[in-house]
Amino acid sequence: MSVDPRGLRPSATFPPNVIAEIQRAADQGLYEIRGFGAKRKLPTFDDLVFLGASVSRYPLEGYREKCATDVWLGTRFAKKPIHLKIPITIAGMSFGALGANAKEAIGRACTEMGTSSTTGDGGMTEEERRSSKTLVYQVLPSRYGLNPDDLRRCDAIEVVVGQGAKPGGGGMLLGMKITERVAAMRRLPVGIDQRSACRHPDWTGPDDLTIKIQELREITNWEKPIYVKVGATRTRYDVALAVKAGADVVVVDGMQGGTAATQDVFIEHVGIPTLPAVRLAVEALQELDMHRKVQLIVSGGIRSGADAGKAIAMGADAVAIGSATMVALGCNKPVYIEDYHKLDTEPGMCHHCHTGRCPVGVTTQDPELQKRLSPEQGARWLRNYLSVMVLELQTVARACGKSHVHNLEPDDLVALTVEAAAMAKVPLAGTDWIPGNGRF
Amino acid sequence: MCGIVGLFLKNPALRPQLGKHLSTMLIGMTDRGPDSAGIAVYHKPVGDSQCKLTLFHADPNYHWRSIGGQMGEDLSAEVDTEVKGNHVVLTVTSDEAIVRRWLKQHHPEVRVMGYGQLMEVYKDMGLPAEVIDKYSVRAMEGTHAIGHTRMATESAVTTEHSHPFTAASDMCLVHNGSLSNHNNLRKWLRARGHEFETDNDSEVAARYFAQRMDEGASLPEALEAGLRDLDGFYTFTMGTRDGFAVLRDAISCKPAVLAETDDYVAMASEFRSLANLPGVDKASIWEPKPAVVYTWSLQ
Amino acid sequence: MINVDLAAETVRDLNQRLHDLPADTNERAWRIVNPKGAHALVAGLDRPVEVRIEGHVGYYCAGMNKQASVTIDGHCGVGVAENIMSGAVRVKGNASQSAGASGQGGLLVIEGDAAARCGISMKGVTIVVGGSVGHMSAFMAQTGNLVICGDAGQSLGDSIYEAKLYVQGKVESLGADCIEKKMTPHHIAKLERLLAEAGIKADARKFRRFGSARKLYNFHVDHADAY
Numbered sequence: 025m026s027v028d029p030r031g032l033r034p035s036a037t038f039p040p041n042v043i044a045e046i047q048r049a050a051d052q053g054l055y056e057i058r059g060f061g062a063k064r065k066l067p068t069f070d071d072l073v074f075l076g077a078s079v080s081r082y083p084l085e086g087y088r089e090k091c092a093t094d095v096w097l098g099t100r101f102a103k104k105p106i107h108l109k110i111p112i113t114i115a116g117m118s119f120g121a122l123g124a125n126a127k128e129a130i131g132r133a134c135t136e137m138g139t140s141s142t143t144g145d146g147g148m149t150e151e152e153r154r155s156s157k158t159l160v161y162q163v164l165p166s167r168y169g170l171n172p173d174d175l176r177r178c179d180a181i182e183v184v185v186g187q188g189a190k191p192g193g194g195g196m197l198l199g200m201k202i203t204e205r206v207a208a209m210r211r212l213p214v215g216i217d218q219r220s221a222c223r224h225p226d227w228t229g230p231d232d233l234t235i236k237i238q239e240l241r242e243i244t245n246w247e248k249p250i251y252v253k254v255g256a257t258r259t260r261y262d263v264a265l266a267v268k269a270g271a272d273v274v275v276v277d278g279m280q281g282g283t284a285a286t287q288d289v290f291i292e293h294v295g296i297p298t299l300p301a302v303r304l305a306v307e308a309l310q311e312l313d314m315h316r317k318v319q320l321i322v323s324g325g326i327r328s329g330a331d332a333g334k335a336i337a338m339g340a341d342a343v344a345i346g347s348a349t350m351v352a353l354g355c356n357k358p359v360y361i362e363d364y365h366k367l368d369t370e371p372g373m374c375h376h377c378h379t380g381r382c383p384v385g386v387t388t389q390d391p392e393l394q395k396r397l398s399p400e401q402g403a404r405w406l407r408n409y410l411s412v413m414v415l416e417l418q419t420v421a422r423a424c425g426k427s428h429v430h431n432l433e434p435d436d437l438v439a440l441t442v443e444a445a446a447m448a449k450v451p452l453a454g455t456d457w458i459p460g461n462g463r464f
Numbered sequence: 465m466c467g468i469v470g471l472f473l474k475n476p477a478l479r480p481q482l483g484k485h486l487s488t489m490l491i492g493m494t495d496r497g498p499d500s501a502g503i504a505v506y507h508k509p510v511g512d513s514q515c516k517l518t519l520f521h522a523d524p525n526y527h528w529r530s531i532g533g534q535m536g537e538d539l540s541a542e543v544d545t546e547v548k549g550n551h552v553v554l555t556v557t558s559d560e561a562i563v564r565r566w567l568k569q570h571h572p573e574v575r576v577m578g579y580g581q582l583m584e585v586y587k588d589m590g591l592p593a594e595v596i597d598k599y600s601v602r603a604m605e606g607t608h609a610i611g612h613t614r615m616a617t618e619s620a621v622t623t624e625h626s627h628p629f630t631a632a633s634d635m636c637l638v639h640n641g642s643l644s645n646h647n648n649l650r651k652w653l654r655a656r657g658h659e660f661e662t663d664n665d666s667e668v669a670a671r672y673f674a675q676r677m678d679e680g681a682s683l684p685e686a687l688e689a690g691l692r693d694l695d696g697f698y699t700f701t702m703g704t705r706d707g708f709a710v711l712r713d714a715i716s717c718k719p720a721v722l723a724e725t726d727d728y729v730a731m732a733s734e735f736r737s738l739a740n741l742p743g744v745d746k747a748s749i750w751e752p753k754p755a756v757v758y759t760w761s762l763q
Numbered sequence: 764m765i766n767v768d769l770a771a772e773t774v775r776d777l778n779q780r781l782h783d784l785p786a787d788t789n790e791r792a793w794r795i796v797n798p799k800g801a802h803a804l805v806a807g808l809d810r811p812v813e814v815r816i817e818g819h820v821g822y823y824c825a826g827m828n829k830q831a832s833v834t835i836d837g838h839c840g841v842g843v844a845e846n847i848m849s850g851a852v853r854v855k856g857n858a859s860q861s862a863g864a865s866g867q868g869g870l871l872v873i874e875g876d877a878a879a880r881c882g883i884s885m886k887g888v889t890i891v892v893g894g895s896v897g898h899m900s901a902f903m904a905q906t907g908n909l910v911i912c913g914d915a916g917q918s919l920g921d922s923i924y925e926a927k928l929y930v931q932g933k934v935e936s937l938g939a940d941c942i943e944k945k946m947t948p949h950h951i952a953k954l955e956r957l958l959a960e961a962g963i964k965a966d967a968r969k970f971r972r973f974g975s976a977r978k979l980y981n982f983h984v985d986h987a988d989a990y
Contacts (some may be wrong), residue, residue: 054982167865167884170846172807172827199981211867211886211905212924216980219922221903226823226842226861227884228717229642231466231496231615235802235841242778243807268615368982399473492800716879718897719841719860735838735859736800739819749838749857751878753916754898 045288049067055289057196059377059387061189061282061325061347062419066297068280068325069334071444073453076423084422091418092428095342097319098180098249098272101241105272106158106180107250108342109138110414111429112332115323115346116162116182116253117276118144120197120206121284121377123394124151126353126386129402136403137410141184145195145220147209148174155399160251163240165221166195168210172243180273181240182251183233185224185262188281188298188324191255201380203389230265237270250450251275256301257294263308263320273319275344276280276305280325284349284387285306285378291450298324298335300447306339315339329416336417337432338448345413352409353402354384360396361371466615466627467493467733468638468706470701472608472760475727478742482507483604485741489594489730490601490611492737497613502587503597504628504636504703507606509582513596515560515633518577518585519552520623521545528552531574549578549598551586560633576659580634582607582705587626607762610703612638612652629667631658631674634705639666640733641698641718649693669694673702687711687757701731701754716754723747729760765790770797774804784810800840805833808850818820825852828869831904844871847888860897861891866907872961879916882909885926891961901928902938910957920973928973929954931965942976 034040045056076084084091098105111233111243114134119127121144128151140158143149147169161178163170175181188194197206197218207214227236237250252266253275264275278298282419283291302322309315322335323344347355358371363383367376377387384397421429424436438453439445445452446460469489473479482505490501508523510516528545531556534544539562544555551649556563561581567574586599592613596602612627628636631737643649643665650660650668658671672694676686683704690711699720702709710731711718723730723738725747730738738744752758767777777795784790791812798804798818805814806826816824819837829848835900847866854862857875864880865890873881873890879897882890885907895913904917905924912930921938928941929950937943946968955966 060777167846167886169869170865171848172829174848175807175827204862213980216924217982219903219979221884223717225864225880225902226845231640232719232841234615235495235822239803239806239826239842242775242803243783243827245779246775495802717860721859734800734821734840735819736821736840739800750876751859751897754879 060375067443069331100272102249114346116142116144116285118146120146122370128399132403133406180249186255188277189283190286194222196285234269260308261305263305276319278324302338330414333420467496467613470610470731481606482606486728489737493613499616501592502626503611506582506610517579520575578630583634587623629670637670643696645695709759714755929970
């Protein structure tokens with residue numbers, strides 16, 4: 025006797041995912057910790073489209089007619105601002121979260137492409153400094169591995185107030201990834217679950233951040249651009265404060281931003297999507313007459329040249345990619361399927377970075393698993409992916425008649441949904457309507 | 465985004481120099497707050513039948529005398545006006561609540577910076593040193609004073625978000641930090657009749673303490689209640705008729721330093737503001753503990 | 764002796780001079796006057812020099828210090844010797860919050876009192892305080908030694924890892940996972956060495972030792988309250 029499928033009614037409030045999670049919580053008494061970024065559906069750049077050339081606007085020819093992509097970062101105060109060939113950088117990801125091979129692959133690809141990579145919550149490795157020509161060095165609440173030598177040999181300093189996956193949360197690394205090498209860098213016992221502070225130990229608030237930035241400048245003789253990175257929440261206010269505190273560059277990371285490990289509740293329920301965050305950040309800069317003078321880097325779910333182009337059209341100077349970088353290196357690729365199964369997941373749905381058992385050798389410290397990603401192969405993949413992103417970016421820019429991608433502007437965009445129109449403050453396609461224009 | 469200071473003189477012999485020392489302290493906080501500065505000074509008490517109000521208007525040539533004249537007529541009161549920069553100090557033979565009501569009706573464009581019988585409040589834009597010169601702070605004498613220097617976080621630098629915030633007669637507050645539940649508190653206070661000039665969290669704190677004291681709480685009791693009801697990070701310095709109080713939240717990340725001698729108690733966000741006070745080398749220097757109410761009074 | 768008057772020279776110029784000294788410099792003795800609460804004074808030193816500062820300094824004095832020996836003849840602001848790597852920093856007066864924050868090595872001596880969060884996030888530094896420390900001292904202290912000759916404020920050693928704490932006076936309260944441990948002859952001898960190194964006279968036998976209970980090393984639901 026079989027079940028009549030017509031009588032089955034799934035619950036939207038208690039779908040299988042939610043039922044499984046409640047029962048897991050009941051079994052384990054632990055919140056769910058996982059990697060990756062927000063998985064739920066959100067208004068994104070997909071809901072914006074470009075208005076390409078037509079009778080009223082003329083396009084540029086591909087290849088011959090240049091569409092420049094370079095960007096200067098850190099022009100406000102730094103003696104040695106950074107000049108990148110492309111406006112796509114690699115976001116901060118720690119050695120600890122990622123294995124050494126992944127970090128080296130990233131460094132090599134960035135060097136080839138003329139862009140920057142970023143250290144993470146664990147400090148700078150030799151592999152990364154050697155392989156990446158332009159390296160941004162993070163200063164985080166944990167201060168793991170922070171030291172003045174690395175501060176002096178980096179190319180820019182990024183003070184991390186928060187990240188999109190967990191605005192208000194600190195770093196997390198579970199015991200199985202705290203190997204001898206990671207433990208030594210972080211000065212922690214091997215194999216423990218790392219607890220991390222969510223606030224910096226020696227400053228809280230923008231007035232004291234101002235003084236901290238001053239100290240970092242003094243130690244490095246005012247040479248390096250100083251970035252301030254925030255997870256997107258009260259973005260307009262935060263960007264204004266970062267500017268007032270003396271930042272050269274502000275990095276805004278939307279809720280789609282990834283992590284190697286944090287509580288699911290943080291990832292899915294704290295922070296705003298990247299789409300409105302870009303707009304808020306740009307408005308804050310414009311209000312202070314600092315747009316383009318203090319540069320804006322945007323991250324959180326950037327996946328393609330189209331996404332980069334839209335962020336830049338909205339006013340960003342550059343974008344950073346984290347999760348997309350890992351995907352280029354093999355994350356969620358349908359290979360080693362049996363190892364995905366061991367983690368109780370499938371390729372395409374895996375978010376198990378926190379376990380250290382990454383089937384494709386990216387977010388693992390295990391030497392056997394790391395063999396699955398050679399630095400050369402990883403560098404090639406990432407370089408190719410970045411090249412494609414840049415070509416896509418130039419394609420849409422040329423189609424909009426731009427000889428430099430920075431000449432993309434909000435007027436080149438329209439929205440396909442009401443939410444996207446309101447969040448990005450561009451009109452709904454075919455109309456003059458920008459919803460929610462009241463209180464912004 | 466700011467620096468706060470407070471000075472309470474125990475020794476009457478030092479009172480002629482209140483303004484001189486306050487100025488040094490305030491200038492020491494310039495780096496933390498270069499955009500605007502505000503002070504509240506307690507001095508020149510008026511008679512029992514009188515009240516004193518400090519008013520502000522952005523126009524330095526505002527027609528204060530004619531307003532004073534009109535007020536005197538309407539309220540059948542004597543009104544003395546002393547213009548200082550963008551401010552005027554009115555001394556009126558009337559009750560401050562009546563005067564404030566009149567002002568609200570007839571001159572809503574005028575901002576009431578402070579009121580009571582002793583307290584005068586001056587808030588203006590510019591570096592602390594500039595504000596000090598404009599209002600001749602160095603020459604001021606008095607028993608106690610609090611001050612604030614501000615780094616504006618919005619583009620339009622106005623004095624609207626400047627501290628001290630006044631919420632009751634001879635009472636005002638300066639704040640370094642950020643409250644996290646002030647929006648709900650604002651609604652609660654509005655329901656009890658309080659009106660707000662800004663959306664600033666510090667204004668909420670000032671009116672909250674005023675509310676508690678209205679309900680009959682003493683100053684220390686009001687501050688203790690604040691520890692329960694105000695959430696977030698704060699160092700408060702509050703000026704009252706008789707003295708001043710300092711309070712830090714239970715986590716105490718925002719800075720605060722105190723220096724005490726037989727002659728005075730001084731408070732600042734950074735020690736550098738206290739470093740030039742007389743006898744500070746022999747002073748007892750300490751940082752207030754979290755969630756402990758510190759009060760000093762003339763009584 | 765090289766004399767620098769910060770009433771005439773800027774902090775920036777002084778720091779640059781010190782950073783530019785060659786590795787084998789013989790300009791090794793420096794005296795700085797009129798600091799007037801300046802921030803980031805002598806931050807980022809990496810030379811075997813001796814610096815004496817006469818007066819009160821602001822935040823982050825001798826931040827990230829390497830090799831140098833810095834004496835502050837006055838009080839200091841927040842974060843003195845933060846992230847110190849090696850060398851020694853001595854404060855003759857009081858220190859404000861977060862003294863020695865995330866310090867990885869070297870020695871920090873505070874002859875007076877330190878305020879809240881002394882030794883927060885310490886990663887190997889030795890901190891010796893002649894007076895008392897404020898609340899949340901040794902918060903998330905990973906490794907290193909914190910010696911307190913006076914009292915400790917609330918929540919000492921909250922969330923501590925492997926750092927070792929020695930307190931002579933009262934402890935207002937202990938933080939999550941911080942417990943009192945036995946003082947053995949080994950610990951007394953070690954403490955005597957630390958006090959001698961710091962030039963602070965105290966009887967090691969009067970101190971108590973505190974450290975991690977290690978119950979938070981792997982997340983377990985029964986300890987959820989501690990988080």
